[in-house]
Amino acid sequence: MDSRWSDADARDYVAQYQSVGEDLALRVYTSRLLGRERALVLHGGGNTSVKTRVTDLLGDKIDVLCVKGSGWDMADIEPPGLPAVRLDPLRRLEKLDRLSDEDMVNYLRGNLLDAAAPNPSVETLLHAFLPHKFVDHTHADAVLALTDRHDGAKICEEVFEGRLGLVPYVMPGFALAKLCAEIYAKNPDVEGLVLLKHGLFTFGETAREAYERTIRAVTAAERRLAGGRAKKRALAALPNDIAQLHEVAPVLRGLVAEKRDGAEPRRQVLVFRNSPAVMGYVNGAELERYGRAGPTTPDHVIRTKPWPMILPAPREGELPAFREVARRGFTSYVEAYGAYFARHNKGDKKPLDSIPRVVLVPGLGMFGVGASAKDATIAADLAETAMGVIGAVETQAPFESITEQDIFDMEYWSLEQAKLGKAAEKRLARHVVAVTGGASGIGAATVKAFRSEGAEVAVLDIAGGAEAIRCDVTSSESVRDAFRQVVARYGGVDIVVSNAGRAFQGRIGDVSEAVLRESFEINFYGHQRVAQEAVAIMRAQGTGGALLFNVSKQAVNPGPDFGPYGLPKAATLALMRQYALDHGADGIRANAVNADRIRTGLLTNDMIAARAKARGVSEVDYMTGNLLGREVTAEDVARAFVELALARTTTAAVLTVDGGNIAAAPR
Numbered sequence: 001m002d003s004r005w006s007d008a009d010a011r012d013y014v015a016q017y018q019s020v021g022e023d024l025a026l027r028v029y030t031s032r033l034l035g036r037e038r039a040l041v042l043h044g045g046g047n048t049s050v051k052t053r054v055t056d057l058l059g060d061k062i063d064v065l066c067v068k069g070s071g072w073d074m075a076d077i078e079p080p081g082l083p084a085v086r087l088d089p090l091r092r093l094e095k096l097d098r099l100s101d102e103d104m105v106n107y108l109r110g111n112l113l114d115a116a117a118p119n120p121s122v123e124t125l126l127h128a129f130l131p132h133k134f135v136d137h138t139h140a141d142a143v144l145a146l147t148d149r150h151d152g153a154k155i156c157e158e159v160f161e162g163r164l165g166l167v168p169y170v171m172p173g174f175a176l177a178k179l180c181a182e183i184y185a186k187n188p189d190v191e192g193l194v195l196l197k198h199g200l201f202t203f204g205e206t207a208r209e210a211y212e213r214t215i216r217a218v219t220a221a222e223r224r225l226a227g228g229r230a231k232k233r234a235l236a237a238l239p240n241d242i243a244q245l246h247e248v249a250p251v252l253r254g255l256v257a258e259k260r261d262g263a264e265p266r267r268q269v270l271v272f273r274n275s276p277a278v279m280g281y282v283n284g285a286e287l288e289r290y291g292r293a294g295p296t297t298p299d300h301v302i303r304t305k306p307w308p309m310i311l312p313a314p315r316e317g318e319l320p321a322f323r324e325v326a327r328r329g330f331t332s333y334v335e336a337y338g339a340y341f342a343r344h345n346k347g348d349k350k351p352l353d354s355i356p357r358v359v360l361v362p363g364l365g366m367f368g369v370g371a372s373a374k375d376a377t378i379a380a381d382l383a384e385t386a387m388g389v390i391g392a393v394e395t396q397a398p399f400e401s402i403t404e405q406d407i408f409d410m411e412y413w414s415l416e417q418a419k420l421g422k423a424a425e426k427r428l429a430r431h432v433v434a435v436t437g438g439a440s441g442i443g444a445a446t447v448k449a450f451r452s453e454g455a456e457v458a459v460l461d462i463a464g465g466a467e468a469i470r471c472d473v474t475s476s477e478s479v480r481d482a483f484r485q486v487v488a489r490y491g492g493v494d495i496v497v498s499n500a501g502r503a504f505q506g507r508i509g510d511v512s513e514a515v516l517r518e519s520f521e522i523n524f525y526g527h528q529r530v531a532q533e534a535v536a537i538m539r540a541q542g543t544g545g546a547l548l549f550n551v552s553k554q555a556v557n558p559g560p561d562f563g564p565y566g567l568p569k570a571a572t573l574a575l576m577r578q579y580a581l582d583h584g585a586d587g588i589r590a591n592a593v594n595a596d597r598i599r600t601g602l603l604t605n606d607m608i609a610a611r612a613k614a615r616g617v618s619e620v621d622y623m624t625g626n627l628l629g630r631e632v633t634a635e636d637v638a639r640a641f642v643e644l645a646l647a648r649t650t651t652a653a654v655l656t657v658d659g660g661n662i663a664a665a666p667r
Contacts, residue, residue, distance in 0.1 A: 001142075001218045004033050005208055020079045023052040024066055026207035027134065028077060033211060035074025040138040040218070042385055043378045044073045044419070045299055046199070049127040049135045050207070054084060056113065063087040065128050069118030070419060083117035090128035094181060099174040101415055122415045125177035130184060132203035134210035139199040139297045141385060142221035145392040147196045148296055149400050156194050159224045164217060165190045169197045169402050171298070171409055192217060197402050198297055230395040234285040242363040243314040243322065245272060246484040247540075249367070251323050252311075253491040254541035255330050256355050256369055264648065265543045267430040268355065269456055270491025271376040273384055274365030281387040282360045284394075291360060294401025296389040298410040300382045302420060303375075306340065306407045308358035308366075308383065309333045330356075344408035352411070358383040371430050373456045373490060426454025427646060432490040434458045434483070436530055437500030439468050441600030442550065442634045446497050449638035450645075455495070458486045462500070473500045473526030483533040492541050495645045496534040498527045499550040501569075503602050505610065508563035516564050523568035524575070531579055535588060544587025546645050549576045550637075551654065553596035557664035560614050573654065580652035589651040591644045594666070595637045596658035597623055627660025 010029055017025035027050040034040050034048065049067035056062055064084040068074065072081030089111050093099060099107075108120045121127070127135045146155050153166050165183045170176040180193055180201070191213045192202035200217055204210035249270055258266035284290070292307040311329050314322040337354040345351075357379040359367040366387075368380025393399040401407070410416060433450045437443040439461035450457045460482050464470030471482035486493055504511075504519040531547050538545035553559075554566030555573040572592075579590035597603065603611075612622035623631045640657045644650065656665050 001037070001039065001215050001222060003212050003215045004037075005030075005211060010208070017079060021052065021054075023050050023133075024079050024082060026050075027066060027082060028079060030134070030136070030207045030211040031068070031074045031077050031082075034136060034138055034214065035077065038381075038385070039141045040214070041074060042139075042381055043303070044071075045297075046074055046136075046138045047121040047123055047127070048074060048082075048137065049121075049124075050082070051087060051133050054113065064113065065090060065124065067120050067124050067127050069120055071118050071421075080117070083120055084113045085120055085124065085128075086111040086113070087128060090125060093125060093174070094129050094178065096174075101173060101413075104174055105415065119418075123172050123177070125174055126172075126180050126201070129177050129181035130201075130203055132210070133205050134207050135201060135203045136210045136214050137199060137201050138214060139299060140214070140218045140221070141296075141389050141392075142218050142225060143194060143200045144197070144296050144389045145225055146221050147194065147198075148389065148393050149397040151397065152196055152400075155224070156196070159220050160194065160217065162187075163191050164200075165193045167193050167195045167198075169195070169406065171406065171413070172198075173415070197400075199299075225392050225396075228396045233280065233391070233394060235280075235283050236285045236287065236362060238283060238313050238363045239315050241316040243316045243319060245364065246487045247316075247319055248314050248322070248361065248364060249487050250492040250537045250540035251319065251326060252359055252361075252367060254543050255326055256359070257541070257543050258353065258355060266371075267432075267494065267543060268369050268371065268491075269373050269376045269430065269432065270359075271368040271370075271373060271380045272365055272488055272491070273368070273380050275384065277388055277391065278366050278384060281391055282362050282364075282366060287360065287362065290390055290394055290399050293390075293399050294404070294407055296386045296401070298402055298406065299416075300386065301407055301411045302416045303357060303379050304382050304386070305337070305357045306404070306411065308360050309356035310360045311362075313363035314361065340404070340408065344405055345412075349412050352417075367491065371425070372454075426452075428495075428642070429454035431455045431494045431645075432458070432486070432492060433495040433497065433645075434460055434486050434493050434534070435497040435499060436460045436471060436473055436526075437462075438497075439463055439465060441602060442595070442598055442637050443497075443499045445634035445638040446499060446641050449635070449642050450495075450497075453642055456490050458489060458493075460486075460500075471500075473529055474521045476529055479526075479529040479533055483537065487537060493534055493537050493545070494541075494543070495546045495548065496530060497548045497550070497641050498530045500526055500530075501550065501552075501602060503562075503607060504564035505561055505607075506564050507561050508567075511564050516567070519564045520568045520571070523565065524571045527572045528575060531575070531590075535579070535583055535586075538588050539583075539586050545589070547576070547579055547588065547590040548641050548644055549573075549590070549592040551576065551592040551594055553594050553656075553658055553661065553664040555592075556594060556654070556666050557661065559611070562611075562614075576654075577652050584651055589647075591647070591650060591652070592654045593637055593640045593644065594654050594656045594658070594664060595632065595640075596661060596664060597625075598632055598634050598637060599623075600634060624659070626658055627662070630659050632657060632659050 013029040014025045031048045047068040065087045066082040069083045202213035256268045334354045341351045368376040370376035390399045433455045438459035459468040460471035461468040472478040551573045552569045555569040558566040576592045612619045
């Protein structure tokens, strides 16, 4: 691994953060250097510190430890992410024989200079008990690949040649801090400490020295791995006709949703990975052995659970059989997790949920599972990193994790669980929403509204773009491909807002058949194509869903010279009711929003002028021509879609959003 230290960049950081001083500025700099290396830390892992002096409110100079705070990620840390703790009181704790977690946390908070600062790292005392100015802690992949085996200590002695002290596995906290201080005291010339099956600490009197000692140690580990005798992983015999992702993911997503009596299922979001490294791992002949052996570093267990759910390879054309096998596999996983909890619980813990956070499917790939796309991505990233570490170990020796009791203690450690946060979920958290025509107008407002409620939203639009999935609703192939991309991103879909449309004008007696057919293609068949694809996914998930159609006021209250638009919209209203009738038993609700006179790319200024002229009124009167005398906005329509999505016992309904038009109020 190459050092990324730059004198010029270091000077820039000192200049940028001059208000907090050079020590903290350089601490921020090298923390980011470490945090941006995926092979060193991921998603808030690791921690760093610097011992420095600050002036308190009374003008006294005091020694402090600035250490990474909870909730901060080293990749983008700022000075507030390294809260200052009075150093001398921390060092006095080393004299104690024992210290409870609760007392430790309380003591750390009591010695913060800023009472509003985040909680200091759970490994703060380890940083404090070491004498060095700068201390860096990472979970370097290459170092873990040396330690996560039966002879890890012996290998590390050979590789690091006494430059690093070796620390046997002890759960983080006061006991580990004491042990590290004792081991360092016996050999104060070491550059760092290898925490077996946990990670790496390095230290130095300058930020650069501590950082480059990390790089030196990781490089030595990488060289040993590259130069060791390697054995090729044997692959399992798999069928050639593996089912496709878009078929399998919705089945899995429905499987891992927590079913609750009388309430909506607690859905999960899936993130899929099938890189060459992932495929080599999941297709291994001994996947059942090394796949269930435990985490590569204990810090990951709160995100990935102790082990993944492993399912058999799904064969194309045999999804009903796979669904049943997967159901039994999930039941076995839940039972095994319950037994694991019972084996290790001392009677004072409450079981966490037994939903797997990682699912391995030979022949297909790996799924990260989480309450949000972010959580699922974290699980997938950590699992993929673990696969690389385990793969590196397995080329030379069997992978070995910490003991199951240690895994349990880490997973159920209150200080680790606190990292996950307990904030209340928003109303549509865990839901996946697809919005057609989502790049502008009512669609864009709807995307924003659903995201504000916590939903994961896929933007489908004919224009495509950086965020949007290209979707031409007049093409069955385009719609099919778009929904397959939604499944690939999130594992399935729960709510679809079928909004894409285009306005066509003309007197019905004069309009050509070609124009009418074109309008039906987008304004009726487009809705049918979208709904049909969505329903297939929802039925595969088995957790219900919602179809929401933008039918327009024209569906029930035709306007003059607007028949080519209103006729297919009226058909779409009937389509909505048919879906409600045919798929209510599947738990799928179908509803519509009847909106009118919304300024969008569809209802342009030119069209407003034309419609006002057709009705013989001014443009202002046309846009406010309702009972409330108010112009209705795209945001008003978006909120209506959200409320219909939340209305669990409402189906086959039309919600009018037009400021009040009795002629367009069907119920």
